[in-house]
Amino acid sequence: MSSAIARIFATVLPGLAACATSGCGRADAHAAGAPGEHGPPRGRIVVATSTLCTDLARTVCEGVPGTQIEGLMPAGVDPHLWRPTAGGARMLARAEVVVANGLRLEGRMADVLPKLARSGCTVFEASSAIPMDRWRTADDAHGQPDPHVWMDPSLWARAAEGLASCMAREDPDHAAQYAANAAAFAARCDRVAERVHAAISTIPPERRLLVTAHDAFGYFGAAFGIEVRGVQGLSTESETGLANLRTLLDEVVARGVPAVFVETSVPDRAVAALVEGARARGARLATGGTLHSDALGAPGTPAGDWEGMMLDNARTIVTALGGDASGLDPGEPTR
Numbered sequence: 112m113s114s115a116i117a118r119i120f121a122t123v124l125p126g127l128a129a130c131a132t133s134g135c136g137r138a139d140a141h142a143a144g145a146p147g148e149h150g151p152p153r154g155r156i157v158v159a160t161s162t163l164c165t166d167l168a169r170t171v172c173e174g175v176p177g178t179q180i181e182g183l184m185p186a187g188v189d190p191h192l193w194r195p196t197a198g199g200a201r202m203l204a205r206a207e208v209v210v211a212n213g214l215r216l217e218g219r220m221a222d223v224l225p226k227l228a229r230s231g232c233t234v235f236e237a238s239s240a241i242p243m244d245r246w247r248t249a250d251d252a253h254g255q256p257d258p259h260v261w262m263d264p265s266l267w268a269r270a271a272e273g274l275a276s277c278m279a280r281e282d283p284d285h286a287a288q289y290a291a292n293a294a295a296f297a298a299r300c301d302r303v304a305e306r307v308h309a310a311i312s313t314i315p316p317e318r319r320l321l322v323t324a325h326d327a328f329g330y331f332g333a334a335f336g337i338e339v340r341g342v343q344g345l346s347t348e349s350e351t352g353l354a355n356l357r358t359l360l361d362e363v364v365a366r367g368v369p370a371v372f373v374e375t376s377v378p379d380r381a382v383a384a385l386v387e388g389a390r391a392r393g394a395r396l397a398t399g400g401t402l403h404s405d406a407l408g409a410p411g412t413p414a415g416d417w418e419g420m421m422l423d424n425a426r427t428i429v430t431a432l433g434g435d436a437s438g439l440d441p442g443e444p445t446r
């Protein structure tokens with residue numbers, strides 16, 4: 112554990128101790144509907160790490176009474192680099208269930224999540240609900256699985272089913288509701304996948320190359336038939352290699368790819384360097400827009416939930432690479 116996180120947890124040890132003795136909230140004041148020490152009854156507290164995990168938890172727990180979802184990371188925050196704040200640590204200490212992505216997405220929480228699990232809280236990792244043979248490993252990632260599993264709708268549906276099973280064990284009275292929510296979400300995932308696949312297939316084949324700031328779109332590319340390159344590696348903590356930039360530049364220029372993309376949660380320096388390099392060679396390369404990779408947009412905006420994010424990203428990509436994005440219009444019903 113880093114000294115910073117150790118200091119944070121030192122301030123909330125009493126809270127963690129309460130969590131450890133609660134048996135994941137079944138037996139005491141942590142239980143759903145049980146009265147808080149002061150004030151009205153508290154719900155079952157589910158704390159999720161990234162905005163994608165918070166959205167998943169809200170989807171699976173929708174309509175279940177006595178369940179309160181709290182998100183640790185605000186919109187637009189990079190989960191690779193996020194460290195628990197003092198407020199976040201207090202939130203975690205009250206949680207009965209923590210929903211994380213896993214596969215080291217929450218790189219700065221690597222010590223915190225096992226500690227919570229040992230303390231008696233249930234820690235659900237979305238990636239653990241996905242069969243290991245579906246995990247993707249990037250060529251240059253030294254065997255580290257790609258954590259960006261939400262980019263493939265069929266995998267994110269599995270994550271929802273896994274969370275529904277986990278919540279049913281915590282809260283058997285509402286098992287049917289959790290299962291129904293996950294099944295409804297899986298159906299939505301199928302429809303999103305159909306629409307995105309159809310739109311991506313309208314991009315001229317030689318332009319089906321998605322270049323982004325970091326390597327977050329591998330699952331997206333595999334699911335929808337578009338090659339993917341990230342200027343940085345799987346984590347935004349990776350250094351951008353000059354050799355990698357040159358190789359990418361050669362490929363983008365040779366294929367006449369018209370656009371590369373920045374990401375909301377990652378600085379755009381590396382992508383800007385790529386655009387500048389291509390223009391120096393006389394190529395027409397533009398920034399095709401901003402994609403939501405590791406963080407949702409603010410609530411109420413087009414990319415404010417998983418479905419909106421997938422459609423918004425696809426619309427940006429298809430439009431900039433010269434395809435037909437009309438099937439992704441917001442007015443098109445998915446639900």
Ligand SMILES: [Zn+2]
Nearest residue numbers: 327345346405
């Ligand atoms: Zn990432």
